[in-house]
Amino acid sequence: MSGTELLVGPLLRRVVGDRATIWVETSAPATVRVETSGAAGGTAATFSAFGHHYALVVVTGLALGTSVRYQVFLDDRPVWPEPDSPYPPSVIRTRRADDADQPVRLLFGSCRETTQHSTTRRLPPDALDAYARRLVDLDPAGDAWPDLLLLLGDQVYADETSPVIRRFLRRRRRHRGLPPGAPDDQVVSFPEYTKLYLESWRDPEIRWLLSTVPSVMIFDDHEVIDDWNTSARWRAGMHREAWWTERISSGLASYWVYQHLGNLDPDEIAADPVYRAVTAAEDATEVLREFGIRVDTEADLAHDQQRWAQVQYQWSYSLDLGRTRVIVLDNRCSRVLRPGARSMLPAGEWSWFTDRAHGRYDHLVVGSSLPWLMPPGIHHLESWNERLADSPRRPVAAVSEWLRQLVDLEHWAAFRRSFDDLGQVFARLGTGDRSPASISVLSGDVHHSYVARAELPGDVRTPVYQLTCSPIHNQVPAPMRPLMRLGWWRGPAAMVRALARTAGLPAPSVRWRKLDGPYFGNAVSTLVHDGASAEVVLEGTTKEGQLRTVASRRLTPPGPPVPPRRT
Structure with missing residues (x-):
């Protein structure tokens, strides 16, 4: 069994249509595989530099307008989500068609x-x-x-x-x-x-x-x-x-x-x-x-x-x-x-x-x-x-x-x-x-x-x-x-x-x-x-580590919609 560990990541970076990219750093060379709760997935081998190892996996086949859980495997060994994690499963969320x-x-x-x-x-x-x-x-x-x-x-x-x-x-x-x-x-x-x-x-x-x-x-x-x-x-x-x-x-x-x-x-x-x-x-x-x-x-x-x-x-x-x-x-x-x-x-x-x-x-x-x-x-x-x-x-x-x-x-x-x-x-x-x-x-x-x-x-x-x-x-x-x-x-x-x-x-x-x-x-x-x-909301932290609204501002005037810009 491989002893390769996930050092940094996974980082969900871009989600474009039915594809997504997931970045990782590993402790040794490995094959990185991402599987979702649907049919989508992707695989990439790590590349190495300065004694460190990285991969960027392109996940394909995602259904539009959905939110699916995913897992990360290193050489077929599951490493993410971590066992007993207090956080919900990581997801890939796609926009509708x-x-x-x-x-x-x-x-x-x-x-x-x-x-x-x-x-x-x-x-x-x-x-x-x-x-x-x-x-x-x-x-x-x-x-x-x-x-x-x-x-x-x-x-x-x-x-x-x-x-x-x-x-x-x-x-x-x-x-x-x-x-x-x-x-x-x-x-x-x-x-x-x-x-x-x-x-x-x-x-x-x-x-x-x-x-x-x-x-x-x-x-x-x-x-x-x-x-x-x-x-x-x-x-x-x-x-x-x-x-x-x-x-x-x-x-x-x-x-x-x-x-x-x-x-x-x-x-x-x-x-x-x-x-x-x-x-x-x-x-x-x-x-x-x-x-x-x-x-x-x-x-x-x-x-x-x-x-x-x-x-x-x-x-x-x-x-x-x-x-x-x-x-x-x-x-x-x-x-x-x-x-x-x-x-x-x-x-x-x-x-x-x-x-x-x-x-x-x-x-x-x-x-x-x-x-x-x-x-x-x-x-x-x-x-x-x-x-x-x-x-x-x-x-x-x-x-x-x-x-x-x-x-x-x-x-x-x-x-x-x-x-x-x-x-x-x-x-x-x-x-x-x-x-x-x-x-x-x-x-x-x-x-x-x-x-x-x-x-x-x-x-x-x-x-x-x-x-x-x-x-x-x-x-x-x-x-x-x-x-x-x-x-x-x-x-x-x-x-x-x-x-x-x-x-x-x-x-x-x-x-x-x-x-x-x-x-x-x-x-x-x-x-x-x-x-x-368009609206912007600025939130600052309290002493207890919670967020509170500091400013909220509507950026576009009320009234009929502005015609969308076209080429």
Whole structure:
């Protein structure tokens, strides 16, 4: 009998029509088989890299409009559900054949440190743990069950590790050396990254939740290091560090394995060149190491559209749920960082985004780890800083660059051209009789939650919102909270806007106002689309670890339905 164990997972990732993908990590090479209570199933062999073993199983033959239990077998030995589990059986829930008329529920949030027993700080209760406990009592066939969990960055913290991880690093590094200067308390190598995911995703509530609710993800900076790709000068400084190549290649390779691979639908998986390479290799260690190095190097080519198009691996992705289109953007890896030409996405990827933003849907959701609409005072400060960082006067540029890195002035406002371009895309989409019913930008990163509405120029019919939910399990330092509140106040924002004008900055092409928040506790949010209506509910945790509604807002006006958008 095989002694192979299930280390991480199963993670239910994408459910597309009558197919689903399930991701696992095992303790040894194995054949992974998934069986359902119906006739559906799937099998895959593990692939190996850095001494670790993974599989992505495509389950086929699912009946539409059903909720079926499933089991996972390793070499014909059942390993999931675990014996005596206190949680209900994991299920795969498919949408109906007429899913265009079926409501869509998107659960989202960001920034989750590991559970309290592993951290040095005493954090408020984990909002995703609380949500999992609520879900235990819900019927997966009911309308309250989420269709998708969208995690918007900082799923793990490579640079702010728990006591458990730091003890592991000390033990490991007594026997395995790293390049000079490697941080003692941060992960650097791929095997060290695997411990982060093991620690985070084996939390009992989280493990069950991820096994039964489909999930997609995108990185932010802490999956690699704080301030990742803040500027070209930041990149140049990091590449002078002897340990950085190991860190960045391991961070990107592990992100591909643990997070990005599951973002792809079954057809995209089969076409992905990296997946074909790792599954064809007896040992994919060098394949993934070279991939990580190459993808980071490509970021230096992002300003060169012709060369970028030849080599770039794209982290952004999109999917459709009923009449909702979800487009998730990479805000980190592929930034154009050349002074004077900064952009959140390179030209080729921006063209892909604008193409995907047009199509047949009623609601558009853009996932962006960094908020598009920030508190106005902070927005103007970031735009002012970007303008001075491009100054021909070297002392001015140097001080501005130092400030950019010191206080994380690197959101959409610090890539002003991209900020304006995104507003223009929304204005075009929202104009005319066939505009979508709503456009929402879902974000995290800033460790507080809020709802803001954009006011776009022209005859824009579609309401456009910024929905920020952060953190799931973390907290903003208490002294920072008044400053963040101050950023929303009209008087201080006007003063910073006046400062920006002294640098020759025009007024933003978009105006916006806060409707709810800021809320500084741990939280998750649910965006619900039902026909032409849209509603968001923000829920925070109580001291007892339960969820309570912090804000609830209808995003579409009452009245006759908005005509659905068509090609």
